[in-house]
Amino acid sequence: MATKVSVEDLLRSPALQLRLLAGQAGLSRSVSWAHVSELDDPTPWLLGAEVIMTTGIGVPHSAARQRAYLERLDDAGVSALALSAQLHVPPLRRAFFEAAEERGMPVLEVPLAVPFIAIAQEVAAAVQEDARQRLGAQLQVFGALRWLAAEDLDHATLFRRLERLSGYEVFLCTPQGRPLLPGVPVPSVDVLPAVPEAPPTIPGGFVLPVPAPGGPAGFLVAFEREGARPAGLAVVQHIATVAALQVAMVRHERETLRREGAETLSELLQDVLDPAAARRRLARMGLESPIALLAVRQVGDDALRRALDGRPHLMLRRGDDHYVLGSPSLATAVAAIQGVAAGVSRPFVSGEPLRVAQREAVWAAARAAESGRALVHYGDDTTGRWLQDDPWVLTALVEHVLGAVLAYDSAHGSQLLTSARTWMERDRRTEDAAAALHVHPNTLAYRLRRFAELTGRDLSSSAAFAEVWLAIRAAHQLGLQD
Missing domain, CATH: 3.30.450 (Beta-Lactamase)
Known part of the structure; x- marks a missing residue:
């Protein structure tokens, strides 16, 4: 099988009588065609591996433009530049030859007695096979x-x-x-x-x-x-x-899997799949135990999909929130999204009902949004998760501990409860809490004193602090806090 013609093959051809002017390092370049061009920039019409033959009409006169001319040809993949002797080639500058040597771009001289068609025929014959x-x-x-x-x-x-x-x-x-x-x-x-x-x-x-x-x-x-x-x-x-x-x-497969995943997650949240069917379907989608449920807020569809790209998961949008089911490690990718507020449930076995996991994830997401954190795992709050689900019990706790504060805030349009909650969420760091509330630390200190007076509880006491914190969590669970 014949080998493709190279610049060196043309240079060695006795019939062509070519002479190498510069660029010896590029003699091994292969040649696919030989073409005449008198344009200053023929590169838009080239495919690469051509020998460009010219009488010199398109060759610039200045050193800088000659260098740019040769570099354009080399960037376009031209194998060699063949210049006809004794016609229109301007004086070639040192910068031109330096560029040819630096790039290994062969520059050949064609004797006046050798027509360009002879070079083209030589190349055509060599590349026919x-x-x-x-x-x-x-x-x-x-x-x-x-x-x-x-x-x-x-x-x-x-x-x-x-x-x-x-x-x-x-x-x-x-x-x-x-x-x-x-x-x-x-x-x-x-x-x-x-x-x-x-x-x-x-x-x-x-x-x-x-x-x-x-x-x-x-x-x-x-x-x-x-x-x-x-x-x-x-x-x-x-x-x-x-x-x-x-x-x-x-893309079609991903979109199909995305729709199937959303339907499956919807059915799991509605508890209409039996455990065996749920396990089989989740396994087919690449989800193996343990898994976790995330509730994600304050993020768009595209940003969430990009963060989870390549990781097996199910995703369902409900209103402005998203639910994501998958490996607990997904939480790390979600937490990296700018401005996100997400909560993640405790890990559980594939096929288990999602009622508990959903409640845990939603609770943790609300906690993340309140505290300004990107991600909260259920259980980060070691007290709030022990609250009962009975609204009557929760209401009694709130009324007993916070009733006077709620009444005062309602009557005066104040923010005593919000201020106390923010201060507690930030581990009693007054400067941080004041910044989050956009008030002066002295203003926050006054509100905390007023809160203590109305509740009758000294927040420096561990027992009082725990009781107030449980009551605040209960108030949130009942929807009594903004």
């Missing part, structure tokens, strides 16, 4: 859709097969450089274009957007594999199409 190989690779890569349907390949296996057929190493990523498909490696962010419409050619390969509704889902980067025979841009474009199809399938 390679073109046949490319066609065979294209036909096999175009069969990727048949593989998907017949063999049910996973992403990693599919793209390894595409790599072997195409002659490229393939990488995929989101626009931010994160993994796009499981099992497919991520490229260096340095090669990603600033805009999706950028030219596809990069040194050693191509970078293409992966199309998706609403804008690119990410980028495909393909680098020529050493010792392989790259099949060209058309094949890489088809691989990008295959990647787009895979992304669409993954």
